[in-house]
Each structure stands twice: as C-alpha cells, then as structure tokens.
Amino acid sequence: MSGLVAEVAVAAPLDRTLSYLVPEALVSNARCGMRVRVPLGRRTATGYVLDVQTGAVDGLKPVIELLGSEPAFPPAMVDFFRRAAAYYQYPLGEVIRTALPAGLSGGNHEVKALTERIYQASEMVGMPRGPRQRELLDYLRGVDCVARSELLTVFPNCQSSLRALVDQGFVLEGQRERLRDPFSDMTLAADTSVDMTDRQAEVFASIDAALQQGGFQPMLLHGVTGSGKTEVYLQAIEQVLRSGRQALVLVPEIALTPQLVSRFRARFAGGRASLAVLHSGLSLGERFDAWRSVARGEVDIVIGARSAVFAPLQRLGMVIVDEEHESSYKQGDGFRYHARDLALMRGQMEQALVLLGSATPALTTYHRACQGKIAYLELPQRVMSRPMPEVELIDLTQDRPEGILAQALKDALVANLERGEQSLLLLNRRGFAPYLLCADCGEALRCPHCDITLTFYLGQKELRCNYCDFRQPPPDQCPACQGADLLPEGAGTEKLEQELQELLPTARIARMDRDTTGRKGAHQSLVAAMEKRAIDVLVGTQMVAKGLDFPGVTLVGVVQADNLLNLPDFRAAERAFTLLTQVAGRAGRGERPGRVFVQTYAHEHFALDCCVRHDYVGFAREELALRQELGYPPFGFLVNCVLSGAVREQVEAAAEALVAELLGPAMDLGIEVLGPAPCPLARLRGKSRYQLLLKASTRPPLRHLLTRMPVLRRALPGKVTMTVDVDPLDML
C-alpha cells in the first residue's frame, strides 16, 4: 500500500524520527514545518513535520490533526535543527520544541487590563516637615509622573510618607492602564545614522565588503566598552536590508530593554523596515503573533535573546551576537545549546555573515580569530576620545577594612557623593551574609536538600538556599550542638547596602540583585531610576555589570574580587577578568572620566593586573598558555556527563559502571575520561550528583563517542538519570 508519509520529530526523548500516514483530509495542508498531533504508543504527542513523501504506508498510524494553519518554521531550518540535535546529542523533537515559542498553540490572546497607581507633584509650593517627605517630594518634582511600583524601588518603605504628602496636597494620586507591551510605548525620536569615527567607518567597511562578497562570513568585533559597537551594528543592518536579506540580532536577556529596542525601532521607523522582538517578557499571545509574522516573512529585523537564534527567518543575511561572551547565551537545562555557537552553525548553513561583538570576547572566540577562522575587527578607543577609566587595586592586606569597604573606597564614595556623581558597587553575593555560623562549634547552617550553606537574609529574617527553594526562619540554637550564638559571617549585598547607609546617610542607595529584580519590570525600574539620577549609589551582583550605560556613573567599586578568582573552575580567571573589565567599563561613559577600585587580597593575580592595564590581549595570551598546557578549551573539547539520583551509593555505582563502559572506546578514540567524581555541588535538590568529564583535542572522536550515549543511558539503573552537556560552561 502506498500513500503520503510524513516524517515527524515527536516532542519526546526518542532517538529517531517516526513516520506517519497523512490521512486524505490533511493531504493539502500537511507540509514541512507544520505542528501535528500524532499517536505515540497508547497516548498522543505533539510532533513536527520534517518531510512529506509518497511511500509505503503499511503499519503506519495516521496523523491525528494539524496544529495551527501554517508552518511554524521554514523547510530550510530542518537541517539546522538536525545538526543542532546531533551536535548537542539531544532528541530532535525536543530540540524543535525548545526552539519554538511557548504557547504556539495560539488563541490565548487575553489582554490583562490592569491599572497601576501613579503619583505626581502638585502645583502647591512650600515644603512638608518630615525629611523623608521632603526627599520624596524633591524627587517627584524632578520627574514628570511616576508609577507606584517604580517609586517603591527607589524609596523602599515610603508608603507612609507618600500617604502624608497626598493628604497634605503636595502630591496628586492618579491611575493609568498598565502597559501590556513594554516595548510598544517608547516614543520614537526619528533617528538617522550618526557620523562614525574613522575607526568605526573602517570596521564598517570591512563588514560591508564581507557582505558584498557573500557566503558564510564569521567576524569578531572586539570593541572596548563605550566604543560605539551599536552604531556599527545599525549601519551593517541597513546594508543587509538593502540587499533584500534579513537581520537577526541576539542580545543577552538582561540587555533586551525597551531602550535598546527603541534605538533599533527609531532607526528603522517610518516603514523603512519592520522589526519584531522575541522576548520572554511578552505574553504568550504576543510571542505567538511575533513568531508568526516572522515565519510569514513579514519581518526584516528580529531582536531577541538566546532562543531568538531559532527565529524562522527565510532570507537570513546576518546574525549579530552582541556581548558574545555572555554566559546567558548558554541554556542551562534541557537542550543545553549555546546561542553564539548555533548562530555560527546557522550562518554557515545559510551563507550569512555572523558578527560577534564584545569588549571581552570569550577566549574560545578570540582564539578562533587568532587562528584566522574568524575575521578580527577592532575598536580600541571609546567614542568622543573619552578615556578608559582608571583602575586601581586596593590591597586588603594593607588597607584592612573594619567592615566591608576599605578606607580608600570609602573616601572615594564620600567624595563622589559630594560631587553629585553616581557610584556603582559590585558584590557577587546575595543576601545579608553567606553563612550563619555557630559561635560554639563553628558549624554553618546548611540546606537539607543541597550540599551548600544557607544564606542569611536580614530583610526577610530567614535563611535561604540559593540553589533550591528551601527557606526557614533562623533557628534559636545550633542544630549540631544546641549553642545559642548564631552569627552571620561574610558579606552580601544586603549588608553592603546597610554599611553604605551608615557611611552615606544622605545618599539615595538602591540594590540590584536577583532578590530585588524578581518581579517583572523591577529591573527596568531600577535602570530608569539610575538614568534619572534618582539613585546615588547602586549596589548589586554581577547584574550591574551587564550592558548598562549610565553616563552619570564615575565611580565603580568591586568589593571582593577574590571570590571570583577562587571558584573551582578552569574558567575562573576568564570570568573574573571579563566581569571586572565589564563593570569597570560602566565608569566614565559620560562627560566626566571614571575611576574604578578593586578590593582584593590577591593583588598580584595576572587577571587583575591585566584589568588594571585594560590589557585584554595580554590576559588572553597568558590564560591561553595555561589552557594549552592543560588541554582545556579552546585547545581541547569537553563533554560533561552528570549522573544524579536520590541515593548517593546508587549514583556512584552507576557512574563507575558508566566509566567502565566508556573507558575502552574512549581510549581507542584518544579521549580522556576524568572521573567519576562528585560534582562540586555534590547534592542538589535532594539528588546526589556525580560527574565525568570527557576531554579530547578534537571534536569528531567526542561526537563519535556520544552516539553511544542513548544505549548507555538505557543501561542506567532506573533511579539514576544522566544529563550530557556538550561544551559545558560551568561544571557545578
């Protein structure tokens, strides 16, 4: 019997695609790229049509129904999905499910017409009595009108003062509809190309030449912080559009702000090009709409975070990966892809230019550029001849702080506040203190589900695990020895904020970390307040280093560089150098030059030294030499296999059995097997974890060995699961 057969990738962990009969009624619409519902064993599942051909249909089950009326992705992407699935050794159907936006089922176009309260200073002159009220009123008189949520992030716990101001008539209270699409609201100051510096023009000329030449053109744009990479991107996009092709712009999730999007919108406003934003901040309906219009070919420019690398563009001319070193491009669970690496893969398959931009390229990227595999473009100077900030190390063995901040940094903060300029402090620890220690036995309180100490939060008066959702009120006595003295040890952003309030009682201080930016829009409010200069000192975790451009910031302090350098990971130095250079780059982006202080006990570490000298190349040279010695990336390739399960002994036994299976074939292929060893985070969410690391000097043998994984996975005892991470970024 012959008929129409669809090859379907089912969204389930199967290691091959399945064939289904296309029933008569669906023949006209069953095309490549369609989502379908298919029978799978005794149940049904979602699948994706990869191909439709005539063939033998004996024993095939029929497709049940088509989901949606048009394809979710163009046929050309099928090969891209297949290659990505093979590279990361992940089931094809799951790859495609990850690639497509959640809620593709459509239909759910609910509009939440929420309102929010807004406040604005009245005409009334004079000043209220309370100092807190004066402060609030000052702020409100300086801005137009402000939403309650935003006000609360700038002035925490200001409700009572605010109420008083409203009652006295100093402040007017109103309501407005909360905006559904945070990106649609921005006013578009019609923007045109800016004159580029000679250096920008040179870089653009190279990109333009590559575009004219056509084909796969990987390029690295290495431009220091504030060197005007975005203008180069914009002009390159114009050039791509002129040739009738489309552009895809990837930015880190945290940088995908209304400001950024409006800058692109403004440039291409007035019907010159249509732009879509793919963003998790959109509602399901909005994301569906955006995706569908891209798939229909109605969009010339797509901007999005990691998952936008799968945008269903059909005439892709260029992919820009901004801040290509950013670790948020790597998906941390499930299909663990790296958007930059997939951008290169896709660019190669679709003959596109791939432009990777960064002030601190990932060493793997830089190394590829040195080898000539990627063209190297450089913007070594800031625009307007602005100087790079002056970076100083504070040797904590000499300048011993009483609290968290050394005297030199305190003095600089006080002076900066007096000048009315903004400061930024980086401390990579959330909460008040990373430990609660027993004064009697010295034991720290630990998470019952994870092998890690609990963090003490003063604001919520509780202990929390930063790795799972465990929380508990601080106990009265030590669980180990019943001692009564439990003391916070070490410092987090909360404590830093407190110390700053004592040092600078008049300053407006705000904190930015995962705990203050959990709510939607909270991060954006902080950024806005910072831009309006409603904040004098912003303290936060690495979030404060990520792509923010505050012209008013002239002082940056790094409170503990050491805990970046001391992570148990071969990439610790690279991450530290990158983070320090990026946060230092937040200083002096406006008219006034910037200064940076880095507190450390390891003042002789080469990563710090290079950061002080703004010497990326020097850092890269030294670190690459170390990597080469050890055979680590980019001189070797890694695959991390993590086994986990509730019973430690079972996991360990499974890990050992797995190594025994792998060792022979690995040896034959010239692959090193390291481990098994407990993961650095040996227990997580109640599961014990063992890892084994596969290391090879070239990729093909690794890929060959990975093809055995499905078999080995099936041989695992039932209670133990394995995740495979190709090109792991961290190995916790």
Next chain:
DNA sequence: AGCACGCCGACT
C-alpha cells in the same frame, strides 16, 4: 518522558 508488560513478596 509515558505507558505498557512482567515477574516476585505479602495481603484479604
């Protein structure tokens, strides 16, 4: 991943 089948211990 589900969801079967299947083969052993302890319950009405």
Next chain:
DNA sequence: GTCGGCGTGCTC
C-alpha cells in the same frame, strides 16, 4: 489466589 512493587523496553 490477587494486589502492587518498580525493572525493562517500546513508541511509526
């Protein structure tokens, strides 16, 4: 005798 434990294997 059957109810249910979860090991093993398949899904067009």
